[in-house]
Amino acid sequence: MNVINLVRIAFKALQRNKLRAFLTMLGIIIGVGAVIAMVAIGQGSKKSIQDQLSSMGSNMITIRPNSNVVAGARLNAGSVQTLKIEDVKAIQKQAQYISAISPASSAKGQAINGALNWPTTIQGVSPEYLDIRAWTMKDGVAFTDADVTAAAKVCLLGQTVVNNLFTGGESPIGKIIRFNKIPFRVIGVLAQKGENAFGQDQDDIIITPYTTVQERILSTVYFQNIYVSALNEQMTDTAVAEISQILRVSHRLKPTDIDDFAVRTQRELINTFSSTSQLLTVLLTAIAGISLVIGGIGIMNIMYVSVTERTREIGLRMAIGARGIDILLQFLIEAILISITGGLIGVALGIVASRLVTIFLSWPTLISESSILLSFLVCAFTGVFFGYYPAQKASRLDPIEALRYE
Amino acid sequence: MSKKILEIQNIKREFRMGTETVRALKGVSFDVNSGEFVTIMGSSGSGKTTLLNILGCLDKPTDGKYLLDGVNIGGLERNELARLRNIKIGFVFQSYNLLPRTSALENVELPLLYNPGIPAKERRERAVHALESVKLAERLNHTPNQLSGGQQQRVAIARALVNEPVMILADEATGNLDSRTSYEIMALMQELNQQQGKTIVFVTHEADIAAFSGRTVTLKDGKVIKDCQNDNKRSAKEVLSSLPVSDDY
Numbered sequence A: 001m002n003v004i005n006l007v008r009i010a011f012k013a014l015q016r017n018k019l020r021a022f023l024t025m026l027g028i029i030i031g032v033g034a035v036i037a038m039v040a041i042g043q044g045s046k047k048s049i050q051d052q053l054s055s056m057g058s059n060m061i062t063i064r065p066n067s068n069v070v071a072g073a074r075l076n077a078g079s080v081q082t083l084k085i086e087d088v089k090a091i092q093k094q095a096q097y098i099s100a101i102s103p104a105s106s107a108k109g110q111a112i113n114g115a116l117n118w119p120t121t122i123q124g125v126s127p128e129y130l131d132i133r134a135w136t137m138k139d140g141v142a143f144t145d146a147d148v149t150a151a152a153k154v155c156l157l158g159q160t161v162v163n164n165l166f167t168g169g170e171s172p173i174g175k176i177i178r179f180n181k182i183p184f185r186v187i188g189v190l191a192q193k194g195e196n197a198f199g200q201d202q203d204d205i206i207i208t209p210y211t212t213v214q215e216r217i218l219s220t221v222y223f224q225n226i227y228v229s230a231l232n233e234q235m236t237d238t239a240v241a242e243i244s245q246i247l248r249v250s251h252r253l254k255p256t257d258i259d260d261f262a263v264r265t266q267r268e269l270i271n272t273f274s275s276t277s278q279l280l281t282v283l284l285t286a287i288a289g290i291s292l293v294i295g296g297i298g299i300m301n302i303m304y305v306s307v308t309e310r311t312r313e314i315g316l317r318m319a320i321g322a323r324g325i326d327i328l329l330q331f332l333i334e335a336i337l338i339s340i341t342g343g344l345i346g347v348a349l350g351i352v353a354s355r356l357v358t359i360f361l362s363w364p365t366l367i368s369e370s371s372i373l374l375s376f377l378v379c380a381f382t383g384v385f386f387g388y389y390p391a392q393k394a395s396r397l398d399p400i401e402a403l404r405y406e
Numbered sequence B: 001m002s003k004k005i006l007e008i009q010n011i012k013r014e015f016r017m018g019t020e021t022v023r024a025l026k027g028v029s030f031d032v033n034s035g036e037f038v039t040i041m042g043s044s045g046s047g048k049t050t051l052l053n054i055l056g057c058l059d060k061p062t063d064g065k066y067l068l069d070g071v072n073i074g075g076l077e078r079n080e081l082a083r084l085r086n087i088k089i090g091f092v093f094q095s096y097n098l099l100p101r102t103s104a105l106e107n108v109e110l111p112l113l114y115n116p117g118i119p120a121k122e123r124r125e126r127a128v129h130a131l132e133s134v135k136l137a138e139r140l141n142h143t144p145n146q147l148s149g150g151q152q153q154r155v156a157i158a159r160a161l162v163n164e165p166v167m168i169l170a171d172e173a174t175g176n177l178d179s180r181t182s183y184e185i186m187a188l189m190q191e192l193n194q195q196q197g198k199t200i201v202f203v204t205h206e207a208d209i210a211a212f213s214g215r216t217v218t219l220k221d222g223k224v225i226k227d228c229q230n231d232n233k234r235s236a237k238e239v240l241s242s243l244p245v246s247d248d249y
């Protein structure tokens, strides 16, 4: 018996009942389509987070104050202030594995230009900050160390702020705006950066010397963050260790004390978010996988019904010379044809669904070949696994009894 | 003396039903020669179907010897029996047993699909030829529900013929048909027997159908009670032409 003939027989048997074959496929179609679309959404968001985080500068290191134990009570991170200019100076002086450093303290407030106003954030940093973040200027010039020393009232505007305060299209360079009633002279405009990985608008910002924010707005000597660039990506871990050591000394911590600061690399951030979206992918895929199994059970159910319903047909086939193995293979091939056809339609559906998600919801999606291959193999396996028992039942029928079956 | 197509010696078949044993065949012996047209007669429950199933290698006797075309069936296993059914035997059933929603041509092709080594082109040619020989050349693409009972039975006969078996076995092949259509089927059987020399074993319980065959074996309670040549064999064609004319066929 050659397999081509069996495929032909199985195909014709399915053709005789097209609607049923299609309905049987539906479970598989939905299952595979869901797996592919879900994995595409999961992978897409993971990749876009990774891309954006690494575009922020993969050798960037962030230092922030850590919740410290004060009289046995843990305070939340925002309320502790441990980072001072001495820390920045100590790192600047002693660290060998860093190329740039900038403290940062920011404040929220209302920016005003004439009759226009806009709620935004002012970020006080050093001139090196732009290098650390890999930000570029669109227009004008950045401030200098002299501006920092003088706590000069100069600022750089993000594009969103420009759009909201200078609606007439005039150049903001040289203009005076007010932030929390303090006048600032605009000396430059930052190039547009768009949203970051968490959907925040990175252009909704005003950049100014950190001394200006500390002295004129917040009246504080503490920083919320210190940003550092490691010499290169490979040296980030060395740089982190070095910085931690310097800060422990600078903060006069005893060896038994825990750090009152936290040093995090961009890679850690990437890993944190990757593992979150990894979890999401696993969950989505599990749900989709369950629907695939349900599809398989649907196949099994229909194949069982079909074997009972076609008992006379089976008897006849045996009477005209089909062996048990021919019957077994016929039903197995029918099941596999159903699952594979369903799988193919499901793959197409999954790809279309991913595209639609990208087009209409503008979520990033990434269709991976491995998810297509995997769900396809799962389909074929489903066909074999769930088709085998009904097929075996068919092949074991006694021809005489089958022919006599009403 | 022509060649013996089948030889059965002292065939017994018992069915065990719990503690009871039903003895359907109690020692049946006879031979059928190549080119013979034999009818097996007998009342209901006499064991005709049981015997035919054994002759058709669908069932094995509990005891006794059966040679089909010189091959002893006793020692064969399931798959070898399936192969014998495929190439040596053509079955015709009372209830046609055609595949629904499948064209006459594809129904007839079916046995050839289980016969390896027949290319697609030859398969088609042979199926068309078989349908021509049962005078259904115009109905190749009709599905069973588009055919009359007699036509369906002729498709079934074509299917039995297509693998060029050594023998055709029919179990009450006219049982579901009116007498006119039954005669048409018998005329076809006679034609196959006389013109193509096909060996036919035909089970019936109607004496007027048996009258078209050359020999009648009569069973009663699982035993042969009569086995005789038909001296005044009737021609189904002549009987048909003597019936009032109708425009069918």
Ligand SMILES: Nc1ncnc2c1ncn2[C@@H]1O[C@H](COP(=O)(O)OP(=O)(O)OP(=O)(O)O)[C@@H](O)[C@H]1O
Pocket (backbone or CB within 6 Å): B015, B016, B017, B022, B023, B024, B042, B043, B044, B045, B046, B047, B048, B049, B050, B051, B205
């Ligand atoms: N599978 C079986 N199990 C038990 N008994 C059986 C089985 N098949 C047949 N028999 C018995 O064997 C006997 C002969 O049955 P068989 O079907 O051969 O009769 P038949 O001559 O073909 O009758 P009919 O003309 O009604 O078709 C009957 O008594 C029947 O009950």
Ligand SMILES: [Mg+2]
Pocket (backbone or CB within 6 Å): B048, B049, B050
């Ligand atoms: Mg019977």
